[in-house]
Amino acid sequence: MSPPGGEPQRVTRFAPSPTGELHLGNARTALFNLLLARSAGGRFLLRIEDTDAERSLDSHTTALMADLRWLGIDWDAGPDREDERGPYRQSQRGALYARQFAVLERQEVVYPCFCTPLELELSRRAQLAAGKPPRYAGTCRDLTPAGRAHRQAQGSAATLRFRVPRGERVRFEDFVHGPQSFLSDDIGDFVVRRADGSAAFFFSNAVDDACMGVTQALRGEDHLTNTPRQLLILAALGLAPPAYGHVALIVGADGAPLSKRHAAVSVREYRARGYQPLALANHLFRLGHSTPLHGLLGLEEMARAFDTAHLGRAPARFDEQQLLVWQKDAVHSLSPQAARAWLAPLLPAGLDAHATDAFIDALLPNVVLPEDARPWVDIVFGGPPPLGAAGEQLVREAGAGYFAAAAAAAAASGNDLPAIAGAVREATGRKGAALYMPLRVALTGREHGPELAPLLRAMPAGKARERLARFA
């Protein structure tokens, strides 16, 4: 696994739980971990944390993987690409967890807890009301063997709790935040195995990272204060923990946690709205991470430029305006084939390749999202567009002679703008805006839009003449 003489190969992972759509924050975490691995020629794993059978859905896993790949994020090993460190679905790792639970039980660093959810909730509320931290009260911590046997005989289902040592300090080096130190007294005994026998997050997440050889776990800051628990578990198990790093969360424009109130929060939605994957990736890449590089970057360039030293510790605001800028860049740099695929759903059925290309050629520099192109489909391929009041005025002012010359030139040349404009200039002596604006308005119904010459080339033959002749 390790390159000869070098450091052990870097291994990172993205470990989502399939309880919903891929959230922007998670997408960024996935991207950062991919980049972190790739920047060192390492491996990137996808692990599905579906220990909560109630909320985990297989369809979510499928969608999650599709959205990641859409973004350009692919993994070296995962649920659909198993290897000897797998399985990569936690729901299939029960046997492995059972062995580790047994180790913990043997060392008596865990104990069965018979408290019911209701009792725990009451206790929490009472503590909160008394102005105390809502931690597990330790009711079952010192149950005698006889007491335990008694409860078990009664058939009470028990969770397994980790016996957090008192009066200790848990220290670790966060590779984003630097040295961290927590007092174990502030940590309540926590559940490592649920009453139904399934592994709880703190446990399975930490154990899997260790067993899968993860060297760096880069995750959201919401996990920062949980890290000591995981370190405690791993230490008890004698497993080497990964290095942990925590990036600040993404927040909305007002600085509050990013929610549907602010913007679309799932990759799905941006995808559905016609955003380019590279645009989203570039935006996420610079959210909480900085690079001296400018412009739209490919994934390989991002990997080369990725640097944990430049991960932010302060929350980054998700600014949709900025995303739009990247989107514009991404759209403008689309290959002809990609552009065709992007706008295909909007185009009239049966449009031939030549016409399609001409249309896209004309429109692409002026659109950011597919919806921007939609009205132009009608303008170019539909009937004569109605003019607004200002348009009518411009046309009237230009006069019938102007349009007679234009229509004649259009009939003679096809949809050739230089020929049409030349003829009108000759006939009227107009130039500049006075020459072109009436043409634009008569042809498109609008005063603004893509360049006229390519737009005319995209128009079906005869359309230009027909529209100009209306005012002759």
Place this chain on the structure above:
RNA sequence: GCUCCCUUCGUCUAGAGGCCCAGGACAUAGCCCUCUCAAGGCUGUAACACGGGUUCGAAUCCCGUAGGGAGCGCCA
């Protein structure tokens, strides 16, 4: 409530005691180019949350205040 994290232009950020009366990118404003829009070129506006220290010197170190966030779950 307790613990932890955070705070530099509108936004993303550079900045590890003098190189900073704070640099870049995007946004924005003006001008140029131009048939409109977009693109492009040039020029500009714009920030160290606040208060105390330490130091010859602080955006940078320390303490406090304010504001934001997270965790304290049989969610992850």
